[in-house]
Amino acid sequence: MKEKYILEKRIEKGDFNKGGEASSKLKDLLRKLGVDSAVIRKTAIVTYELEMNIIIHSEGGWIRAAISREGIQIFAADDGPGIADLEKAFQPGYSTASDQVREMGFGAGLGLVNIKNYSDELKVDTKTGVGTKIRAIIHLV
Ligand SMILES: Nc1ncnc2c1ncn2[C@@H]1O[C@H](COP(=O)(O)OP(=O)(O)OP(=O)(O)O)[C@@H](O)[C@H]1O
Ligand SMILES: [Mg+2]
Known part of the structure; x- marks a missing residue:
């Protein structure tokens, strides 16, 4: 893999209909590149949890992915409100999701835990x- 592939996707606040699009696009791209399953x-x-958190908890943002020999880098950036207590946010089961969002099946408080577990590097x-x-960086091997 010589080139560096970039995926960029705007994620709108509350846009549940498009939830999962960034992760499926990236998945397709990686399949085409023959990346290990x-x-x-x-x-x-990791990408799915990052994009859902932008949809559910933020004012909207971006998901970007860069694929290179070093690995797959997923970068999520949003416009707030920020996470007040990071330590709490990473605790399994901690969620500030509304009842409405919970009824849709989200808000188990496991997104960040999974992001941490499935990433090789996380900042x-x-x-x-x-x-x-x-x-988040996921190594290729
Ligand atoms: N991008 C974000 N902006 C603001 N707060 C966030 C963001 N991502 C996560 N949080 C906060 O961290 C908490 C924990 O996030 P996490 O993804 O682990 O759980 P969840 O999104 O509430 O539920 P789940 O991911 O299991 O559906 C959230 O409830 C929210 O309070
Ligand atoms: Mg989440």
Whole structure:
């Protein structure tokens, strides 16, 4: 794999209909590139959880993915409100999702836990009132 592939997708707040589009697009691209299926699975889970968190918890943002020899980098950035207590947010079962969102099947409080478990490298940069940037890297082997 010589080239660097980039995927960029705008994620709108509350746009549940398009939830999962970024992760499926990335999945398709990785399949075409012949990436190992276990790597694709991990990448899809991480991307899905990142895009759903933007839809559910943020004012909207972007998902970007770069694929290179080093691995797959997924970058999620949103316009706020930021995560007030990161330590809490990473605790299994912690969720601020509304009842309405829970009725749709979200809000188990496991998204960030899964993102952490399935990423080889993870960096979270969040600021209350500003936004959240999360960079996850999944190695190719
Ligand atoms: N991009 C974000 N912006 C603001 N807050 C966020 C963001 N992502 C996560 N959070 C906060 O962290 C909490 C935990 O996130 P996590 O993804 O683990 O669970 P969840 O989204 O509530 O439920 P699940 O992912 O299981 O459907 C959220 O409930 C929310 O309070
Ligand atoms: Mg979540």
